[in-house]
Amino acid sequence: MSKKERQQKLLQIIDGNPFVTDRELTRQLKVSIQTIRLDRMELGIPELRERMKQMAEHSYDQVRSLPADEVVGDIVDLQLDRSGISIFEIREEHVFSRNGIARGHYVFAQANSLAVAIINDEIALTASADIRFVRMVRLHEKCIAKAQVRSLAGRNGKAEVDVFTYVGEELVFQGHFIVYRSAIEEYSEGGNRSADRH
Amino acid sequence: MSKKERQQKLLQIIDGNPFVTDRELTRQLKVSIQTIRLDRMELGIPELRERMKQMAEHSYDQVRSLPADEVVGDIVDLQLDRSGISIFEIREEHVFSRNGIARGHYVFAQANSLAVAIINDEIALTASADIRFVRMVRLHEKCIAKAQVRSLAGRNGKAEVDVFTYVGEELVFQGHFIVYRSAIEEYSEGGNRSADRH
DNA sequence: ATATATTTAGAACCAGGTACTAATATGTAG
DNA sequence: CTACATATTAGTACCTGGTTCTAAATATAT
Incomplete structure (x- = not known):
């Protein structure tokens, strides 16, 4: 699988389940965790905790009616x-x-x-x-x-x-x-x- | 300030801003971080990251359904x-x-x-x-x-x-x-x- | 074969905790 | 006052899920 294909797949996986850790991604994509992290960097995808934080803030702001x-x-x-x-x-x-x-x-x-x-x-x-x-x-x-x-x-x-x-x-x-x-x-x-x- | 008062205040603060860390709470309540953590235990309040995760999951579930x-x-x-x-x-x-x-x-x-x-x-x-x-x-x-x-x-x-x-x-x-x-x-x-x- | 890109490895470090032990302060009953 | 309980603080080891950095191994292209 080429780099581009893998990064596309990575995007898909995270899009489908934002709560996935890098470790889980290594299992799904069969590459090392460093590669996963390099890919995230290149794609501008923040780490799991940051993703959760953003979702939480977003929903929190919305709830404030x-x-x-x-x-x-x-x-x-x-x-x-x-x-x-x-x-x-x-x-x-x-x-x-x-x-x-x-x-x-x-x-x-x-x-x-x-x-x-x-x-x-x-x-x-x-x-x-x-x-x-x-x-x-x-x-x-x-x-x-x-x-x-x-x-x-x-x-x-x-x-x-x-x-x-x-x-x-x-x-x-x-x-x-x-x-x-x-x-x-x-x-x-x-x-x-x-x-x-x- | 009594323990009960402090715990009430702690509840209020976290309710008003779920994104507060224990460290920030020590500043607001003027007690040690251990006390904050004991209070959270007693009140059943999870740690910041868990709170964010729950909010994120909640909002994610809503968007999905x-x-x-x-x-x-x-x-x-x-x-x-x-x-x-x-x-x-x-x-x-x-x-x-x-x-x-x-x-x-x-x-x-x-x-x-x-x-x-x-x-x-x-x-x-x-x-x-x-x-x-x-x-x-x-x-x-x-x-x-x-x-x-x-x-x-x-x-x-x-x-x-x-x-x-x-x-x-x-x-x-x-x-x-x-x-x-x-x-x-x-x-x-x-x-x-x-x-x-x- | 050599240059370049890609992938992997490993170590140090971080935030924001948990879990546990131990010491100290404060109060309260006998 | 002493003895015991409760409350508070301190400190250490450890955890997750990363970042940052350096360096080496492997592929790929020219």
């Missing part, structure tokens, strides 16, 4: 239909374990919660949003989201809310939200092409 | 840099208690997680997104998010990912995500990648 709270972040100031401020501190459970950077959806959730809370209506739901993560947010940083209502299209209409989130003086996130304020049934799925690209 | 399983909020199919599918069932804790409608950020979080997971890179972060909540999602509905990579701008560039989320046949959400794939250092303030990992 949003908390049960209705609102993400503490709303510290709220003028209905006008503006609001919310504070949210990034804790362990909000970051990627690997690098301590906040998962985007938490930053979004804070802004979204605020944008919805600010609209003084029985039902307020986000219809669309255009958002930008300006810089990443790290563990223990405190996000201060400031929301401003830009337009209020009467009852049962859309409201536009801008949210800017800061860490200290630095802008980390900005979002333009279009929030429906309406009775439930009215929600349409038709041609509401609201999230127009700038 | 993708078709029938009622997996909730989980990525059931993933082709790195290409496409992916995630399932998420809306439960009590995800809805507005008043009307049983899902908070937008959960639907967003599912899509965002998927968009980030699909990018096969050490660091992948959402840079910006343009999203639309097509119809609202109700309690107990099962959201199936399907992601497709639209473009991959080489290493350290942006990737574009489209995500469409369905309940049954109905489109409920769509999002266009721009995901950064890069080394951390590239972003501002040179950070501390892989923070406390040996």
